Amino acid sequence: MIQTVMKVAVAGYSGLAVRAGTEVQIGDEKIAIFKLTNGDVRAVENRSPHPKGGVLSEGLVSGNYVFCPVYDWKISLVDGKVQAPDIGQVKTYEVLVEADEVYILLG
């Protein structure tokens, strides 16, 4: 089976503030993108796995993690895993930065 990957431009790289989240929407999917202190850009679904589901793009970023603004869950921006003692996982998206453009790859 041939898999087609969709490459969607979502933001300008230089316009993204470091350690701040931005919400972008592709179709029905709301995605939070974050520029980390090391310059990497990460993308995860913009909803905490917590039952009350906070908006992660409003969370605080520290290193490779975002802290949910509602219950302070610590969520990895690398693999989407919620860190102990809490459990859960958010969907992560592949990000590509080319020139000054940030793309999300949807497979």
Ligand code: FES
């Ligand atoms: S509502 Fe998710 S831990 Fe925040």
